[in-house]
Amino acid sequence: MSSLFFSLLSILFLSLPLLSLSSDSDVLLKKIKPALQGNTTIANTQLSTWNLSTPLCQWRGLQWATATGAALSCDSASTRSNLSLNSDTSIQLTSIQLPASGLQGYIPSEIGDFSYLQSIYLAVNSLHGSIPLELGNSPSLLRIDLGSNSFNGSLPPSIWNLCDQLVSVRFHGNRLSGSLPNPAGANQTCDSLKILDFGENKLEGGFPLFITKFSGLQELDLSANRFTGSVPEALAEMKSLQKLNISSNNFTGMLPAEFANSKFGADSFEGNSASLCGSPLDKCGSGSGSGLSPGLIAGIVIGLMAGGVVLASVLIGLFQRKKNKNKGIEVEELEIEDGEQNGEGKLLVFQGGEHLTLEEVLNATGQVMEKSSYGTVYKAKLSDGGNIALRLLREGSCKDPEECIPLVREFAHARHENLVPLRAFYQGMRGEKLLICDYFPHKSLFDILHESTTGRTLLNWPKRHKIALGVARGLSHLHTGHDTPIIHGDVRSKHVLIDELFIPKLTDYGIGQLMISAVADELLSASSADGYKAPELNKMKRCNARTDIYSFGILLLELLMGKKPGDAKNGGFDLPALVKVAVLEETTMEIFDPEILKGIRNPTEDGLVQALKLAMGCCAPVAPVRPDMAEVVRQLEDNRPRNRSNLYSPADIRSGAATPY
């Protein structure tokens, strides 16, 4: 509310002197009235009161403000009959309310000319034509209801110019078509927006993901349109949502698991493609009976033996290695070998991996991206041209299938903006295991931070803060977003991918949990050499949420200090020890990476000092003292850098986003 007050005040002081050209009443009479009236011979009874022989206060369906911004009170007889108000240019229109008034025309572009106009209620009329993009020029507009008319065309992207102030937007029951335009800024949150109703139109395209960023949204209606594709996890995570209706579209796939226990019933989702499944709708993959435990809704098992398909006994065979010297990359082809006949190889497919088939995965051409103690990561090209990332767990490294598969299903539940999603899992009959994930062409945080080349991306504090917060959110989701917490087990900068908008994505979560203990120990000692290992892991071997938080603390120090953690012989530093020394010697400011101090006037007001304290809290030697990830997220959110404008520089705007108006 305070931001609203501010914008009204600034309009009052800044724009009044400019407004002497034509009064609002003039624009109403000359432009708005004829347009709304339309081509009917019978004069509209409401609109006909808008005339110069009727005092302004008696014009139907309008509200006004005086020069001070206060509402014009039409209660007193003298004001009510004051004809001079009609030509008083300081009187401003604040509201147009003519619902169910038999209007037959259209909305003209001059609707954007009213500086004070806060609400437009023109529902249940016969208005047609397109929504003028000038609507987005109305500097004070908060509430729009144009429901139950015949507006067509697409929604102008300029509507999101009003993102920061809009409270409710209703276009229910029109003929709007095309896809919903994205806001110009990649990540607008439209904080005041409570109601968004586009139900019963002809809108199409995938689920408009940007809506899930609208953090205060209470009511969302996209029902009875032509939306397609899957329902994103982020929708289920919208905390403030009270009412949801996405019924009668063409959504497919599995509903996010969170909807199983939400306040939304089947009537929020019904009437979509028959393949939309998962609680509160019907269970997914019912009918095959391939030994799925009923409580798990993680995935659709493609029972390869079902129906006598002979695809079944395909195996990953030998890896033939060819070095491609010219490109300096090692190319390995995944070669397929027909197995004997006891083919147990099977592919578990999870949300978003429905397009994958065993044949296609195993026929993919792979290029080695990374080798690690648990196996090899490939970039694999599918026959349709798409890429996936394959993590081949080395032989013998994984536990028994009985233990392994339920865990993998748990990991597949994890869907979050800051997590690389697991799309499928392959288990071959010799025990080979492939984790199949989305492929991201991006660099890891480690590369970005420690790369020494001259052309490297500069990371200022707002960017680093954004990365830290994203990693914290992803980790918090792993720890608390599921019935059983998922322990990452290997949080490190090499396992954080950074996209061009500096949104981080965590990879490799849970892999330690899949390993037999000998390999798990190896993974742990590697993380120890790299400085991420919590001290208590020297005694007990099992990772837990608190050991993840320790690793996160090290990663946060790495971000703040720009130094590699770990053994000195690998060029690393004991980061917590450096901080302690600096604090004792009162040289704290010197430990920050000089690159992040650029443009920072006051490290406390910009959240730098708080972030350092937080990192040290996470690295506390005594595990119970460490904050949990939810607390870490809260503290990072509460202590943001003040100047975040450069996060939205043109280079940061996703290509394909709507052009700003």
Ligand SMILES: *[C@@H]1O[C@H](CO)[C@@H](O)[C@H](O)[C@H]1NC(C)=O
């Ligand atoms: C309204 O009628 C006028 C002439 O009577 C015509 O030129 C105009 O195109 C019509 N507009 C609409 C929206 O039907």
Ligand SMILES: *[C@@H]1O[C@H](CO)[C@@H](O)[C@H](O)[C@H]1NC(C)=O
């Ligand atoms: C002006 O408005 C009054 C009602 O306030 C109405 O009786 C009159 O017919 C209107 N005049 C015109 C020209 O529409």
Ligand SMILES: *[C@@H]1O[C@H](CO)[C@@H](O)[C@H](O)[C@H]1NC(C)=O
């Ligand atoms: C009528 O309105 C005019 C213009 O706003 C104002 O100057 C005048 O004092 C008003 N008269 C009455 C009787 O309220």
Ligand SMILES: *[C@@H]1O[C@H](CO)[C@@H](O)[C@H](O)[C@H]1NC(C)=O
């Ligand atoms: C909108 O409807 C009008 C008729 O009312 C039609 O002439 C026009 O082509 C339509 N526009 C779009 C974009 O569908």
Ligand SMILES: *[C@@H]1O[C@H](CO)[C@@H](O)[C@H](O)[C@H]1NC(C)=O
């Ligand atoms: C978008 O919002 C998310 C969640 O609020 C945040 O983590 C991320 O940093 C934001 N991205 C941009 C481009 O600001």
Ligand SMILES: *[C@@H]1O[C@H](CO)[C@@H](O)[C@H](O)[C@H]1NC(C)=O
């Ligand atoms: C829903 O989508 C499928 C393909 O994705 C298509 O075949 C079908 O016609 C669509 N149904 C409707 C009602 O649009």
Ligand SMILES: *[C@@H]1O[C@H](CO)[C@@H](O)[C@H](O)[C@H]1NC(C)=O
């Ligand atoms: C959802 O929308 C459809 C069509 O717009 C409507 O018939 C239905 O009653 C709505 N359901 C809920 C739960 O609001």
